[in-house]
Amino acid sequence: MPSPIVRKIAQIIEVSPRTVERALNGELKDTRPTIVARNARIKQLAREMGYRPNAAARAVATGRFGCIALVVMPEQELLPARMLRRLCTGLHERLDSELKVTMLTDETFERAEVNVPKVLAELSVDGLLVSPGTALHERAVDLVEANDLPVVWINVQGVHDCVYPDEIEISQRVARDMLAAGCTRLAFAALEQSPSKHFSRQNRWDGFAGVAAEAGVACRVESVAIPFVEQLPQADDPRLRHWLDVLARPDRPDGVLCYGVSAAGAVLQAAATLGLELGRDLRVASFCTNRPHAIMGPMQVCEVPFAEMADAAVAMMAAKLERGGHAESCAVRYHDYGFWG
Amino acid sequence: MPSPIVRKIAQIIEVSPRTVERALNGELKDTRPTIVARNARIKQLAREMGYRPNAAARAVATGRFGCIALVVMPEQELLPARMLRRLCTGLHERLDSELKVTMLTDETFERAEVNVPKVLAELSVDGLLVSPGTALHERAVDLVEANDLPVVWINVQGVHDCVYPDEIEISQRVARDMLAAGCTRLAFAALEQSPSKHFSRQNRWDGFAGVAAEAGVACRVESVAIPFVEQLPQADDPRLRHWLDVLARPDRPDGVLCYGVSAAGAVLQAAATLGLELGRDLRVASFCTNRPHAIMGPMQVCEVPFAEMADAAVAMMAAKLERGGHAESCAVRYHDYGFWG
DNA sequence: CTGAAAGCGCTTACAG
DNA sequence: CTGAAAGCGCTTACAG
Known part of the structure; x- marks a missing residue:
């Protein structure tokens, strides 16, 4: 059943709820002025009534969450704001996705099955970006790989699925x-x-x-x-x-x-x-x-070129999401800036 | 309809899917050895078959997303890792929630209705933590308040719903x-x-x-x-x-x-x-x-006591989620550490 | 283009 | 405790 707001709009406009949803999603390409005007009215009403589509419902229906997780370790100070920034914007632009940040704590490793973070224990993201900082805990690798989601490792040097600085x-x-x-x-x-x-x-x-x-x-x-x-x-x-x-x-x-x-x-x-x-x-x-x-x-x-690594990581994730399988690791070049006082 | 894995388990154990789900959720308190053993078997099977509950489906059913958004501005370098850390663990422990990070870019402000981030445009989180850094854009305030979700402002000084350092x-x-x-x-x-x-x-x-x-x-x-x-x-x-x-x-x-x-x-x-x-x-x-x-x-x-601010912000969010309405702002004390060479 | 139906996977509510 | 049913809000697929 459609949401109450959608049903109410449908009632007002005198069309079926499904048509309201179509108008809201921009699925209607009919260019006849009457239709165009009606659709605009529907959008206007939705705005006035504070309608917001329910992302969870869409995820259930489509099987895509529109969300990528960034998995980090607690000890690390290695979560530069510029990386986070580029990940956010990159995921938004290239994958129409958002970013969920999760932390693997010591408790996660100690009590085996109990403390697995929700991102890994449940289905709520389409892929995993893992940025373990300087200390890659072995259990962390196990936990991540136990999941069958596409994974990209950031600042880790490995044969595939890794993005790291040269x-x-x-x-x-x-x-x-x-x-x-x-x-x-x-x-x-x-x-x-x-x-x-x-x-x-x-x-x-x-x-x-x-x-x-x-x-x-x-x-x-x-x-x-x-x-x-x-x-x-x-x-x-x-x-x-x-x-x-x-x-x-x-x-x-x-x-x-x-x-x-x-x-x-x-x-x-x-x-x-x-x-x-x-x-x-x-x-x-x-x-x-x-x-x-x-x-x-x-x-x-x-x-350390964290911003560029973020870009590369998003690109790699996009490729894996599309084609599946492994991706060739990517060494990101430093662009140093000289500064000899 | 339950997920394929749940149905398969139900078939194997010869109970209804609903009973499998109950066992998986730990809703069954029957202490009879037969039942206990059966439930353990169900969990074991689920693990073997790689079952993970679908968070989106639960969100649709319950109306709670189990997720809080952290809204930040792009210019800021003010997103210390220790704050993020404490937000993650705090939300996990106190609200059983995760953290979604969103960025309000300049584009967000320029093209009014077009570039609103998904977190604000859709229903996908239970509340908003806003950490605008040093530059609180006026449009940002509007955008956030247009939403009717509970909001907590971090490092902003205001009469209510704010957490800031003293x-x-x-x-x-x-x-x-x-x-x-x-x-x-x-x-x-x-x-x-x-x-x-x-x-x-x-x-x-x-x-x-x-x-x-x-x-x-x-x-x-x-x-x-x-x-x-x-x-x-x-x-x-x-x-x-x-x-x-x-x-x-x-x-x-x-x-x-x-x-x-x-x-x-x-x-x-x-x-x-x-x-x-x-x-x-x-x-x-x-x-x-x-x-x-x-x-x-x-x-x-x-x-700057970002870790303590994070704790206070989580506590305030918990209170607002529970009781609704406004919360009294909270000035967090610095614990300086002397260091006179 | 439009509408009625079924389905996504989970929970709530209600009989048995 | 158990099971069948209905519901959450959205999308996919199918007639009209």
Whole structure:
């Protein structure tokens, strides 16, 4: 049975409810003025009476939900607003779909069958975008794959159905730029904790060190172990101490690529403290998740291309929804923006 | 008609489909071993056959969607992951609901009736959480209120249905701390562009300057005009130049509260350049949206309590869903964490 | 184009 | 507890 509002409109206009629905859906292509006017009247009435089509009812009838889920992990800070933004608009434009955000918590993993999020336990979306951040829990993979919905993995490196940044290419670019600028002792600044499990850690090093090796230039890792703290960096931060030490050596590096801004902050501050002039004595480049708004110092910043990854993920989802099966993974290129102070 | 899987299970167990559904929903409280075993078998079969209840069908039947929308604006970077996290878990736990994220784009505002997002144009959620960031577009208010769903405004200051941080109280606290530490010339560091329209701009100044005035201590605004750039701060950043100038004066401030980390970065860097010792010559405090991971220098950081706002928003939504009508607005207290280098 | 019917999968309400 | 029926609001498919 049609909704009360639709029935009331039907009564007023003196047509069947089905005709009202057709007019509302724009299914009527009759161009005769009478019909066109009637349809306009129907739409007008619907607006006045506050009619809104029930998306759930349509989903039941069509079997499509018009909704895609974004599955994320709780630890991660890796949910940049610009990615969310592009996912929203991309899904809207390309798939006429909305975005549901779900989180896999620790509880989800612990109590097996009990705490599965509704998106995975019920039928309510047409596909899954999974953005596990830096820590891809094994149980998460199982949970997602237990579902038979189309899946696209974001920022995960795999043979198919993955969208990830081309970390190697950008790292090579940075290394070449440093060499071209005359650097002779390269270093890769990293932290030892969690992100080390993420492919970006290895890829960034491989690309950077690979170019150095080819050129016969020294390159080493400077990795500081600090407990992974959710708290602010401290005044006697171990990262800062480490870099004060490294940059004081006679054979100090003159070109440093930092895994993230956390390491970069330490390098820059140490350099400033030691009176090194950036751009001359030392060149610094850093990856970052979000563009830093605060002044950090003259360095080159490589922003992880989350917006472009979102676009690629939507495109891949569209292809899978249409054709089914697996999709070829997609490495998204960094568009770095130079910034040599 | 029940779903094919349910019917098949019913056939196997030799009961009616309705009984299968009851078992699956845990509606059966009969403790007789035979029944208990049968129900377990039903659940087992459902699992094996990959049965998942159709959320849309349930929504049609019950009139509840089990979903809340988060409406955000595109310009904003104000969608901290921790807020999203708490919204997800809070809605799940307190309302057994999920979260749909929608964005109001410029197109939404321009072409009136055409580009209304589906969440607002259709029936698909039980309520609206609106987080407009720093720029509350007037059309956005209209669009949201045209809907008759329960609404909660996040980070908006209004008489009812709003959840926002208590900017005045925290600013007063900072001012008192600075005075207690012996500061005699206070300054509020701000930028002139967009956030100035947000209530936080006025409130932070009012709280800070109010305490200074009461104590008879000088307090002024140092507001730098820079074009609102989506690009990185530059080497000869106007903010930096301004603060180099301000801190070089003989009557330079010795206690500075910064509107955000963008301003704070300039203050800290200028202080370092001029050889001022933080904590002795100069005390700096700053608001921030996201906890900075990079070392910025010894200062006090007031992190906008987005997680707590999310909790309050969920609680308010729960209340409105239950009781209807308006809810009293809720000012969320900052829990600052001192950090004096 | 129009209308009456059946169907989507689930829940509510009512007999047995 | 169990089952048959009706209903939620929309779409698909089929006559007129």
